[in-house]
Amino acid sequence: MFGEELVEAFGRLKAVFDPLNRMNPGKVVAPYGLDQNLRLGGDWAPRDRRDLHFRFPHDGGSFAEAANRCVGVGKCRQLTNDGGAVMCPSYQVTREEEHSTRGRARLLFEMFDGHGDSAIRDGWRSEEVKDALDLCLACKGCKKDCPADVDMATYKAEFLSHHYQGRPWRRPRSDLSMGWLPALAQAVGRTRLGPVVNALTHTPPLSRAAVAAAGVADREVPLFAGRTLQQWFREHEPSGDGRRGTVLLWPDTFTNHFHPHIGRAAVALLEHAGWRVELPTEPLCCGLTWISTGQLGIAERVLGRTVRHLAGHVRSGGRVVALEPSCTAVFRSDAAELFPGDQDVRRLRDQTVTLAELLTEHSPAMSPRRCPSAPRVPWRRCTATSTP
Ligand code: SF4
Ligand code: SF4
Structure with missing residues (x-):
């Protein structure tokens, strides 16, 4: 902007008032070189590794x-x-x-x-x-x-x-108890031992011992439902005309084993909206708990098995409705980073929707009736034919 002659004059003037060059050093009159003080620099050679699980x-x-x-x-x-x-x-x-x-x-x-x-x-x-x-x-x-x-x-x-x-x-116990929770829940659901486990884990001092053994503090062990969502769905008679096609409702661990009434309400709502609902018949898991605790080898096996089970549905263009945000994030993001070249994983990523997305973006002209007043137990008060 000023040319060499003027900048040199600036430098001489600055030296009069700032002989130790303490004011704004490295700027204008004696600037740093373009390759000085870079965060990385030309010699940056990070100790990166190639034995990664996520492919970034x-x-x-x-x-x-x-x-x-x-x-x-x-x-x-x-x-x-x-x-x-x-x-x-x-x-x-x-x-x-x-x-x-x-x-x-x-x-x-x-x-x-x-x-x-x-x-x-x-x-x-x-x-x-x-x-x-x-x-x-x-x-x-x-x-x-x-x-x-x-x-x-x-x-x-x-x-x-x-x-x-x-x-x-060296892992904390909570990594193991939280990471393996889906496997434990599947074992309890298969053997229908939920009521026994509930009694044992909610009776002092056993309840305190269970929480301590799991390595978590100030938490209650969740209550297992008498029947899992998948067990209920096997005897479920579909309703509605299914005019919009078939969707697969993802039975995440918490909905399936601890809060199946949420899944039953979702089935009622989807059928009311004109969808035919399917659920996987196998016990499946997205692997989230193993992912978040860094047990990635197991997570890859669990998720890979799930992808193989869902492949037929997603290859035919069917959508997967996920109620649990964490499972949605695994299907939409983590899975594609763990298996970037897998076409079924890409289909699963693109075809997974939340319940809200399915109803607002893929169910045109759907107008659910509202419950007249907010019910305390929605499943008992609202049915698919009245007010889902
Ligand atoms: S993590 Fe993201 S938001 Fe935070 S400082 Fe870095 S770029 Fe900004
Ligand atoms: S926003 Fe959440 S995931 Fe990101 S660093 Fe903070 S706690 Fe971790």
């Missing part, structure tokens, strides 16, 4: 590139959830950088940094990174709200799977 298809298959997405503007440090934002609940409670999305991304970046002067030197085994990820709820709020699409829930799962690789005894 949007980051060239590199976990280091994914962790490096954070641009540091700090939207994840907001203290309120204005406008429906979710990110980042752990920061909002702790107010500590380490427990924000940005702080976690920074620590992962340090873990992979290739400059030789990284703060984190023990890679996947790092306790600092594990502690920072510990309070991450894997809520996917950052995946939705972060302008750079940082997806900390996925990074956490990938990190934990390597952190505990070869030393599963």
Whole structure:
């Protein structure tokens, strides 16, 4: 803008008033070189690994590139959830950088940094990174709200799977009890031992012992339903004309085993809206609990089996209706990152809808009647023929 002669004169004038060059160094009169002080620099060679479970298809298959997405503007440090934002609940409670999305991304970046002067030197085994990820709820709020699409829930799962690789005894008990909950629920549902388990886990002091054994604090063991949603559906007589086609209702673990009345209400609503409803007959799981606890080898097997069971339905163009947001996120996001080349996984990703989406976007002219007053027990008061 000013030319060399004037800039040199600026420099001489500045030196008179700022002989130690303390004011705004490196700018205008003696600027830094274009390749100085870069965050990465030309010699950046991250210690990335190729033995990853998630394939990070949007980051060239590199976990280091994914962790490096954070641009540091700090939207994840907001203290309120204005406008429906979710990110980042752990920061909002702790107010500590380490427990924000940005702080976690920074620590992962340090873990992979290739400059030789990284703060984190023990890679996947790092306790600092594990502690920072510990309070991450894997809520996917950052995946939705972060302008750079940082997806900390996925990074956490990938990190934990390597952190505990070869030393599963170091895992907290809650990883095992929460991770294997779907398998336990399936065993209880198959043997119809729900009432016995309920009695044992809700009678002191056994209830306290059960919670302590599971490694969780201040929680009640959920009550198993007498009949799972799948068991009820086997005897269910379809109603309605099914004029809109067939949808598959996904029996997630909590709806199927603990709150089947929600699934029964969804079946009634879908049939009232003109859909013919199917449910898988096999006990299936999307693998979420194993994903969020970083038990990714098992998660891949569980999810792969589910995809094989749903393949016929999605290949024929059928939609999958998911009631549980976490399962929806697995089908729409995690599955495609674990199995990026699988066509059935892509179909499942594209054809999974929430109940609200199915009714508002794929059921034209549907006008459900409203319950005259909000019932306390919707299933008992509302039926498909009256007020779903
Ligand atoms: S994680 Fe996302 S929102 Fe937070 S600082 Fe980085 S880019 Fe910004
Ligand atoms: S997934 Fe973790 S980092 Fe992202 S918003 Fe939720 S708690 Fe924060």
